[in-house]
Amino acid sequence: MRIFLFFVFPAILWAQTYEITKMGVASKKPSSDVFMKYKPMADYLSRRVYSGLVKGDVKLRIFKSEKELRKAILQKEIYFARLTPQSYIMLKERMPGLGLVAGELLNHQFQNKGILIVQKANFVRNYSHFKSRPFAFGPKTSALLDIVPKSILASKGLNMSDIKPKYLSDTEKIKHFVEVGRVIGGVIPVQALSDDEQDRFRIFSEYSAPGNVWVITKNVFLSTREKIQAELLNTLEPHVSRVLQIDGFVKVKNRDLDEFRSDMRKAMAFHRK
Incomplete structure (x- = not known):
């Protein structure tokens, strides 16, 4: 035993x-x-x-x-x-x-920085100009490229029926769509916009997400x-x-x-x- x-x-x-x-x-x-x-x-x-x-x-x-x-x-x-x-x-x-x-x-940084971009010479001056036009978000449920941008648009009185959302997982594709006019605007991480691209895009607004x-x-x-x-x-x-x-x-x-x-x-x- x-x-x-x-x-x-x-x-x-x-x-x-x-x-x-x-x-x-x-x-x-x-x-x-x-x-x-x-x-x-x-x-x-x-x-x-x-x-x-x-x-x-x-x-x-x-x-x-x-x-x-x-x-x-x-x-x-x-x-x-x-x-x-x-x-x-x-x-x-x-x-x-x-x-x-x-x-x-x-x-x-824990708070990631994002920017809403439009074409450099675009007519967009306020959020109402996004109505009835295609707009590029990042991947669905992304805090930086989907949730916070939508919260900003909602705070400006817009909802899903006011715009035509496009969801793109590639940041370069978002910039391309904005540049050629396939979308009125789009959201990207701030570091995705290089100094050389400043003459092609205008930063419409800046924001952050955890x-x-x-x-x-x-x-x-x-x-x-x-x-x-x-x-x-x-x-x-x-x-x-x-x-x-x-x-x-x-x-x-x-x-x-x-x-x-x-x-x-x-x-x-x-x-x-």
Whole structure:
């Protein structure tokens, strides 16, 4: 009996202190490309976070859509995930305990900058001139190129029936459509307009939208949650950031997204006729 307990008890103790953090990301790109992008981060966190008394691993899982990822989080299949700000806001309403770990920095900013452009010599001088004309948005549900622009148009008294929306995933194509007159205007990231293009386009308005966020559920030990946040905010290795194609992470609080919550409501109003 003593020999039996000698072998079983360590196994029980090991099971109690080994933790699997299930990490999820969503992308429509080929799974192999997404895996190569996020696996270094999962491996890095596995090494750094689980180096003390609590042993464990960070396991990466890839989803084809944010909807699938949100469902997996709700069903406790994923504990740590990268989300668009709107997905976080929607999940937070159903999971009050969902924690914000960090926000991604792009061009060293969490608030990404966007611009609404028209042709340089275009007659457009106010928002009413967009009525009954084609207008180019970016990918549907993009915070920067869809949700916030629609909230701006809604605040100016326009809705979906007033314009003819075109959704384009390629920023260069949006600029081309504006330049040749296929659309009256379009929205692009501010960094997508080079100095050489200033004589071809006019910036009609500027705005901002929050970047993507990383969240974590209470299914992960509190000590692990704190370690993951510390690693992202303070000591993430530069090569991991390069692979992720971001400039790092910043601490974000729930209230930092209050303005975007308002933008989401206005964007919903934009779709109402």
